[in-house]
Amino acid sequence: MPTHARAAPFSHPGWQIWPGLLLGTGLLLLVALGLLSILQEAGELDPGRTLASSYFQSVVRFTLWQAFLSVLLSLALALPVATALARYRSFPGRTLILRLMELSLVLSTIVAVSGIIAVFGRQGWFTGLLNIWVPGNGWNLYGLNGILLAHVFFNAPLAARILLQALDSIPAPRMRTASQLGLGGWWLWRAVHWPAIKPVLPGVAALVFTLCFTSFAIIMTLGGGPGTTTLEVAIYQALRFEFDFARAALFAILQLLICGSLWWLVFRKRLDTAVLPNRRLSRQVPLFARRWQGFSASLLLAIFTAFLVAPLLAIILRGLPALWPTADATSIYQQLLPATARSLLIAIPAGLGSVVVALLTLAATNRARLRWLAIVPAVTGYLPLIVPPLVLGTGLFILLRPQLGNTMQGWFLVALINGLMAVPFVLQILRGPLASLDAGSLKQADQLGLLGWYRWRWLYWPHLRRPVALALAYGVALSLGDFGVIALFGSPGKPTLPVLLYQQLGSYRLAEAAGTGLWLLALLVLIFVSLSRVPGVKSGTTSAASQPLPEPEHA
Amino acid sequence: MLEIKDLAFEYGPDGRLWRFDFSVPAGECLAIQGPSGSGKSTLLSLIAGFLPPASGRILWRDKPIHLLKPWQRPVTSVFQEHNLFEHLDVFTNIGLGIHPGLKLDESQRHAIEAGLERTGLAGFGPRMPGELSGGQRQRVALLRAILRRQPLLLLDEPMTGLDTETRKILYAMLLEEKARGITMLLASHDEEERRILADSHWNL
Numbered sequence: 001m002p003t004h005a006r007a008a009p010f011s012h013p014g015w016q017i018w019p020g021l022l023l024g025t026g027l028l029l030l031v032a033l034g035l036l037s038i039l040q041e042a043g044e045l046d047p048g049r050t051l052a053s054s055y056f057q058s059v060v061r062f063t064l065w066q067a068f069l070s071v072l073l074s075l076a077l078a079l080p081v082a083t084a085l086a087r088y089r090s091f092p093g094r095t096l097i098l099r100l101m102e103l104s105l106v107l108s109t110i111v112a113v114s115g116i117i118a119v120f121g122r123q124g125w126f127t128g129l130l131n132i133w134v135p136g137n138g139w140n141l142y143g144l145n146g147i148l149l150a151h152v153f154f155n156a157p158l159a160a161r162i163l164l165q166a167l168d169s170i171p172a173p174r175m176r177t178a179s180q181l182g183l184g185g186w187w188l189w190r191a192v193h194w195p196a197i198k199p200v201l202p203g204v205a206a207l208v209f210t211l212c213f214t215s216f217a218i219i220m221t222l223g224g225g226p227g228t229t230t231l232e233v234a235i236y237q238a239l240r241f242e243f244d245f246a247r248a249a250l251f252a253i254l255q256l257l258i259c260g261s262l263w264w265l266v267f268r269k270r271l272d273t274a275v276l277p278n279r280r281l282s283r284q285v286p287l288f289a290r291r292w293q294g295f296s297a298s299l300l301l302a303i304f305t306a307f308l309v310a311p312l313l314a315i316i317l318r319g320l321p322a323l324w325p326t327a328d329a330t331s332i333y334q335q336l337l338p339a340t341a342r343s344l345l346i347a348i349p350a351g352l353g354s355v356v357v358a359l360l361t362l363a364a365t366n367r368a369r370l371r372w373l374a375i376v377p378a379v380t381g382y383l384p385l386i387v388p389p390l391v392l393g394t395g396l397f398i399l400l401r402p403q404l405g406n407t408m409q410g411w412f413l414v415a416l417i418n419g420l421m422a423v424p425f426v427l428q429i430l431r432g433p434l435a436s437l438d439a440g441s442l443k444q445a446d447q448l449g450l451l452g453w454y455r456w457r458w459l460y461w462p463h464l465r466r467p468v469a470l471a472l473a474y475g476v477a478l479s480l481g482d483f484g485v486i487a488l489f490g491s492p493g494k495p496t497l498p499v500l501l502y503q504q505l506g507s508y509r510l511a512e513a514a515g516t517g518l519w520l521l522a523l524l525v526l527i528f529v530s531l532s533r534v535p536g537v538k539s540g541t542t543s544a545a546s547q548p549l550p551e552p553e554h555a
Numbered sequence: 556m557l558e559i560k561d562l563a564f565e566y567g568p569d570g571r572l573w574r575f576d577f578s579v580p581a582g583e584c585l586a587i588q589g590p591s592g593s594g595k596s597t598l599l600s601l602i603a604g605f606l607p608p609a610s611g612r613i614l615w616r617d618k619p620i621h622l623l624k625p626w627q628r629p630v631t632s633v634f635q636e637h638n639l640f641e642h643l644d645v646f647t648n649i650g651l652g653i654h655p656g657l658k659l660d661e662s663q664r665h666a667i668e669a670g671l672e673r674t675g676l677a678g679f680g681p682r683m684p685g686e687l688s689g690g691q692r693q694r695v696a697l698l699r700a701i702l703r704r705q706p707l708l709l710l711d712e713p714m715t716g717l718d719t720e721t722r723k724i725l726y727a728m729l730l731e732e733k734a735r736g737i738t739m740l741l742a743s744h745d746e747e748e749r750r751i752l753a754d755s756h757w758n759l
Contacts (some may be wrong), residue, residue: 008655440637443605448703449626449655458651462642537642 011452013367020364023357024380027420031387034395035256041398042249050250055226060254063213063230066144070151070212071205077152078159078204081304083193084297085160086167091301100308101157105425106474106524108481109154109217110498114505114517115311116150116222117141118318125310142224150218155208157308162207166200167193185293206266207385210259214388217483217498221505231255232390236487245398252391263386312521319518322511332515335500339516340523343480343496346411350419351475355468357419358426362434381427389421393488410489418479425478429471433464462537469534473527480523497523556581557602557707557738562611562621564594564601573597575611577757581706584739586749589759595742598759599709602740603632615707626655628707631700635712638696639684645671645695646680652699670698674724690721697728708732708739714748726751 050056085094104112120126120141130139141149170192178192216232223229229237231251238248322332361380384392396413437459444450445459483498490499497520504513558578565572573594579585587595600606602613604625613621620628631652639648649667650657659667671677674694684692693713700708710729714722729752733739743749749756 438637440634441640443603443625443632444638444640446605446625447603447628447630447632448651450651451626451655454651454656458643458647458655458657459640 008449008451008455009453011454015452016363016367018364020360020362021376023360024364024376027357027380027383028376031383031392031395034392034399035387036395037399038249038252038391038395041245042253050247056251058227059229059231059234059251062228063232064258066147066151066228066230067209067212067215069144069148070155071208073148073152074155074159074208075201075205077156077304078163079197080297080300081156082160082163082167082197083189084301085164086193088294088297088301091298093305097301097305097308098161100305100312101161103312103524104154104157104308105161106477106481106528107154108483108498108501108520108524109150109215110221110483110501110505111315111481111517111520112153112311113150113218113221114501114513115315116146116153117505118314118514119310120146120149125314142222143228146222146224147215147218147228150222151212151215153307153311154218155211156304158211159204159208162200162204163197166196170196203266206262209262210385210388213259214255214390216390216487217502220483220487221502232388232484235390235394239394239397239488248394249398252394255388256386256391259388260386263382315514315517315521318511318514319516319521322515323518332512335512336497336516336519339495339497339500340519342411342494343498346415346418346482346486346496347476347480350415350422350479351472351477353415353419354422354426354475355430355472357423358430358471359468361423361427362430366434381424384421384424389417389485390488392420393417393485397488407491407494410491414482414485414489415479417485418482419475421482421485422475422478426471426475429474430464430467433467434460437463466534466536469531473531476527477524480527481520556614556616557740558612558614558617559598559602560612560614562598562601562613563609564597564606565609566597572609575601579738579740579755581616581738582733582736583754584733584741584752586741586743586753586756587759588743588749588756591744593759595759596711599632599711599740599742602628602707603630603709604628629705630707630709631703631705632709632711633693633696633700633713635715636689636692638699639692641684643683644680645676645682645684645687648684648695649699649702652703666702667698670702674698674728690717693717694721694724697725701728701732706737708737710739710741710743712743712745713741714743714745722748 085091085097088094091097118124122141124141127139127141130137139145174192178188183191213230214232215230216236219228219230219233220236223233231254235248235251235255238244238251357380364376365381393413396417400409400413441459445455450458481498482496483502486496486499487502490496492499492503495503497516501513501516501520504510504516556578559575562575563572564575575594575598577585587598589595597606601608601621604621604623608621611621612619615629639645640651643651646667647657649670650659650663653659653663653667668677668680671679674697676691676694676698679687679691679695684695687695697713708729714725717725729739733752739752741749741752
């Protein structure tokens with residue numbers, strides 16, 4: 001008889017469900033407490049008067065307007081880019097474009113903004129060229145222009161990546177039929193591409209809308225005045241400068257209502273809302289194309305690449321001289337190194353936390369048989385998209401106000417909120433690999449009694465360690481680049497890297513800012529490169545019996 | 556004695572209903588034959604506990620086992636393929652059959668090495684299943700099944716597509732197990748397989 005008479009450690013089914021459930025409930029409670037304290041605070045205010053004020057109305061109007069335009073522009077760029085990437089797989093540098101598109105997801109907004117300023121700002125490359133070609137054009141980055149530009153820079157690649165995934169998942173037989181019929185142009189779009197894109201489009205639009213609606217760092221740096229203030233910034237200003245908690249609370253509630261109802265719509269229709277794309281590569285089928293179509297697609301991709309690369313290139317070129325170890329560079333490092341330490345102190349626990357929460361959440365969701373039990377972990381995963389970070393931050397700020405002299409406490413909160421914010425992304429990375437374990441392996445594991453800890457050690461961990469490393473990289477990177485929650489809780493005297501960068505940009509120390517930007521960028525790349533060295537599933541040469549997993553690579 | 560008593564199974568609400576009722580004396584091999592789709596694999600999955608029966612009972616040595624979890628049942632399954640964890644090496648694959656946490660003592664490790672040697676796979680312990688031929692993989696799968704020391708072996712087309720040489724080795728291993736008193740259920744299309752291994756036959 002086999003010797004596993006004693007049960008495997010943690011093999012009771014409860015171990016799969018209760019930790020995730022308790023954690024989820026705890027987080028929900030925390031959020032509820034935050035929201036409650038907001039409500040309580042807002043109760044002291046006459047909502048009618050505030051809501052009727054012209055300042056308030058203009059803020060709401062502008063927030064909606066810029067988010068709407070951002071969605072429109074991002075999708076207008078993302079749709080043709082995704083279609084071109086799906087069709088022309090042999091485009092030179094296609095992999096580079098895909099990597100760049102993923103980088104924009106984790107790139108700290110403030111770093112990207114510094115790059116965008118270097119390209120499109122008053123002394124920027126683009127502006128210089130534009131002034132030669134079209135003198136007296138009156139281009140000004142600050143204001144709506146800059147906000148839209150930055151939003152498109154971040155969201156067009158994200159949207160394109162998700163749309164590309166939808167296009168890649170078109171069943172191969174359908175592609176073969178299209179190829180044989182010689183479909184091209186309109187009918188290829190109408191019969192093959194559009195049906196694949198249509199179901200994900202509302203989710204993508206909602207995601208981009210939420211991200212732009214709650215945009216903070218971009219508005220702070222490129223907004224350029226009270227005329228271009230969003231709700232998120234208004235909350236921050238009310239809290240940080242006017243100490244008007246009641247007003248901040250009211251704004252937060254409104255923002256929550258708008259984001260919440262948007263996601264409610266999306267969820268109700270059960271739309272596919274992949275936040276992050278899986279990398280599942282399908283085989284290329286030759287498709288009919290006219291020559292001008294190929295040409296215009298290449299042109300589009302080239303321009304898109306330039307649009308993504310230029311700000312990064314600007315950061316590198318301007319940052320290098322600042323970081324070069326000369327005599328006067330030491331002063332830069334005196335600021336940089338402590339800021340790096342502070343950033344990592346927040347980002348690493350946040351990243352680890354987000355991975356743990358995501359894993360427990362997934363385990364509980366898969367395990368929970370009762371529908372209402374499965375709701376808790378599912379909500380945990382999407383909570384951050386519904387409750388914007390600054391709203392949550394506001395609630396906890398109001399809740400914990402008396403103790404806020406304590407720096408460590410502030411940082412703990414920042415790490416907590418940042419970790420929560422990363423959960424949807426981390427979840428998305430881990431969900432695919434976890435679900436794609438083949439039925440054969442699961443049957444064997446059941447029969448051999450690979451349960452609990454043993455199941456994790458021998459079945460899940462070998463398959464998941466690479467996705468977990470990638471997820472960790474995303475989690476760390478996202479909170480490393482955070483400039484939102486930290487602005488609320490942090491103290492200006494002890495900046496993290498993004499805050500330092502913001503301060504440098506604000507005081508026009510552009511050379512130092514470029515140095516900090518490059519430093520942050522390099523840190524990001526270092527994280528992804530080192531974590532992508534985690535070995536994946538070994539399986540020797542692939543045989544007919546082995547099913548290669550869709551293995552995510554690093555961004 | 557394995558007794559299948561009025562065991563019923565249905566795929567989906569309006570799917571086809573299967574009913575099974577038979578018994579196998581201990582230490583014998585029953586061959587089940589029938590065209591594909593006749594429910595051979597379904598039956599073996601029901602006995603292994605991968606599928607829940609709609610009604611009926613499964614008794615092993617007069618004790619009901621149909622309510623037990625797959626890992627609690629006294630059975631080992633060998634399928635035509637997908638018998639091994641592709642991400643773990645040969646030694647680990649076999650070892651997990653002996654202890655699900657790979658906590659093996661010296662004699663158990665020795666048994667694995669000796670088994671590998673006996674099946675012509677000496678030194679294959681550190682190899683990944685993906686590096687092995689179909690016949691080699693099946694030998695590993697059967698070796699694991701044997702080393703698990705469960706009294707009931709469920710064989711679902713275990714030899715399909717294998718070369719004569721491998722078949723000979725596998726036949727020898729299985730006959731030896733039968734001689735030791737292991738009870739077997741063999742689902743197979745193959746006339747030769749049934750003739751060599753089975754003591755009785757049953758048409759589905």
